[in-house]
Amino acid sequence: MNDLPTELRYSKTHEWARIEDDGTVTVGITDHAQDTLGDIVFVELPDCGRQVAAEEPCAVVESVKAASDIYAPIAGEVIAVNTALRDAPDTINNSPYTDGWILRLKPDEPKALEALLDAAAYAQLVADES
Amino acid sequence: MALRTPLYPEHHKLNARLVPFAGWEMPLHYGSQLEEHQAVRRHAGMFDVSHMGQIDVEGPDAKAFLRTLLANDVAKLNAVGKALYTCMLDERGGILDDLIVYLRGPGTYRLVVNAATTAKDLAWLNDQAEGDLEIRRRDDLAMIAVQGPKARALTLDCLPPELSGFAAELAPFTATQCGPWLIGRTGYTGEDGFEIMLPATDALDLWQILHAAGIRPCGLGARDTLRLEAGLNLYGQDMDETTTPFDCGLEWTIAWEPTERAFIGRAALEAQRDAPRRWTFIGLVLLGEGIMRAGQPVLSQGQAVGVITSGGFAPTLNRSIALARVVPGLDPDCVVEIRGKTLPMRIVKPPFVRHGQILVDLKTPTSGF
Numbered sequence: 001m002n003d004l005p006t007e008l009r010y011s012k013t014h015e016w017a018r019i020e021d022d023g024t025v026t027v028g029i030t031d032h033a034q035d036t037l038g039d040i041v042f043v044e045l046p047d048c049g050r051q052v053a054a055e056e057p058c059a060v061v062e063s064v065k066a067a068s069d070i071y072a073p074i075a076g077e078v079i080a081v082n083t084a085l086r087d088a089p090d091t092i093n094n095s096p097y098t099d100g101w102i103l104r105l106k107p108d109e110p111k112a113l114e115a116l117l118d119a120a121a122y123a124q125l126v127a128d129e130s
Numbered sequence: 131m132a133l134r135t136p137l138y139p140e141h142h143k144l145n146a147r148l149v150p151f152a153g154w155e156m157p158l159h160y161g162s163q164l165e166e167h168q169a170v171r172r173h174a175g176m177f178d179v180s181h182m183g184q185i186d187v188e189g190p191d192a193k194a195f196l197r198t199l200l201a202n203d204v205a206k207l208n209a210v211g212k213a214l215y216t217c218m219l220d221e222r223g224g225i226l227d228d229l230i231v232y233l234r235g236p237g238t239y240r241l242v243v244n245a246a247t248t249a250k251d252l253a254w255l256n257d258q259a260e261g262d263l264e265i266r267r268r269d270d271l272a273m274i275a276v277q278g279p280k281a282r283a284l285t286l287d288c289l290p291p292e293l294s295g296f297a298a299e300l301a302p303f304t305a306t307q308c309g310p311w312l313i314g315r316t317g318y319t320g321e322d323g324f325e326i327m328l329p330a331t332d333a334l335d336l337w338q339i340l341h342a343a344g345i346r347p348c349g350l351g352a353r354d355t356l357r358l359e360a361g362l363n364l365y366g367q368d369m370d371e372t373t374t375p376f377d378c379g380l381e382w383t384i385a386w387e388p389t390e391r392a393f394i395g396r397a398a399l400e401a402q403r404d405a406p407r408r409w410t411f412i413g414l415v416l417l418g419e420g421i422m423r424a425g426q427p428v429l430s431q432g433q434a435v436g437v438i439t440s441g442g443f444a445p446t447l448n449r450s451i452a453l454a455r456v457v458p459g460l461d462p463d464c465v466v467e468i469r470g471k472t473l474p475m476r477i478v479k480p481p482f483v484r485h486g487q488i489l490v491d492l493k494t495p496t497s498g499f
């Protein structure tokens with residue numbers, strides 16, 4: 001089984017979301033997702049200030065294999081993007097939950113996070129898919 | 131139930147990411163496709179290509195049959211062991227498959243065809259066959275490709291002694307055989323190396339010996355990025371039955387001489403040769419960030435003027451490259467459209483990389499093609 005921190009929330013489309021102390025939400029892709037995609041070679045990041053709806057495509061991760069949309073796990077405003085990924089997109093492969101974060105949202109509704117999967121439910125989803 | 135090669139248990143043991151491919155369960159990579167790609171460019175890597183179709187055509191009329199069947203001319207194979215790359219066409223000049231044919235002896239040929247097309251090819255061969263010849267699929271054989279600057283030297287030490295001396299003497303695009311083994315100095319990566327056809331029962335032993343010699347197992351993922359950098363066409367992507375050799379950069383494989391050789395598709399190709407070109411087949415290098423993919427349009431002044439047939443990330447160039455079918459006489463200022471954005475690129479002549487060296491100019495301003 002891939003690494004699955006219990007303090008995070010997960011989407012059915014393999015993003016993780018972490019609520020920070022200041023109420024913002026950091027978003028990335030799961031260890032399972034990066035493992036499935038293979039070597040990541042390019043990340044297309046959104047502009048800061050963009051308003052995204054829940055489940056709206058908001059970034060693109062390109063592996064050697066294919067391009068994959070990244071969906072916003074909750075609605076909000078993009079307030080930061082991980083520009084370090086421009087030079088080192090493989091950070092997502094090496095460190096999906098920390099240095100490989102993709103973007104940060106100011107959520108429209110902080111409670112929206114609770115509707116996402118917890119680690120156990122996400123683990124079940126991955127098991128069901130494979 | 132997917133087909134499995136004799137090396138399947140070994141791939142499993144090596145933790146390969148296995149994926150369905152043309153009805154087979156094949157390794158995509160063994161951990162990192164990029165590292166496997168670099169191993170082939172800098173050292174040596176090996177591929178299980180046992181899924182490819184091996185078809186023997188033998189008999190007194192085999193040569194005459196293949197001279198009719200194939201757009202290149204097997205009469206060029208003037209010594210045992212020589213190999214020829216060719217397209218197999220239908221009457222309209224559409225490409226049924228691309229393949230390598232080896233001359234194994236008088237009236238004795240081996241065709242190595244694509245996995246996805248093997249059944250279709252066999253049906254076509256049997257339909258077209260005339261005269262005293264036998265067509266036989268060699269499911270009893272496996273195939274291992276070893277590629278890279280160190281591939282030949284390392285492989286020679288791993289071969290049975292009675293084969294090693296002959297293999298050492300092979301010129302590019304020739305082969306030697308010993309019993310049921312056939313070793314060709316051929317490949318699909320733009321690097322030197324061997325393609326070894328051998329009894330399925332011997333494959334695991336050889337694979338393990340090669341692995342112990344430091345040759346890295348590589349999957350279909352690296353095979354695709356390597357062949358793209360080498361500017362080599364992939365059947366089903368860069369060419370298919372709707373394209374002729376003119377449309378996909380394979381005009382050089384058509385043997386027009388002797389003019390009296392009536393191969394299947396000849397009339398259609400001659401008509402196309404004498405008419406204005408429909409398409410030019412070119413290489414593209416993306417100047418900025420992003421990855422070109424098959425199916426994305428090439429635009430000139432807002433108009434679609436072609437399509438990417440193969441595209442991806444080129445590890446050796448550290449940027450995206452592609453093969454594309456475009457209208458002739460294209461403006462150099464054309465762009466590629468990736469997810470609604472138009473991005474500048476440069477038109478180049480493939481190959482992009484050969485023998486580890488970058489062959490395309492990434493610096494000077496672009497010029498027309």
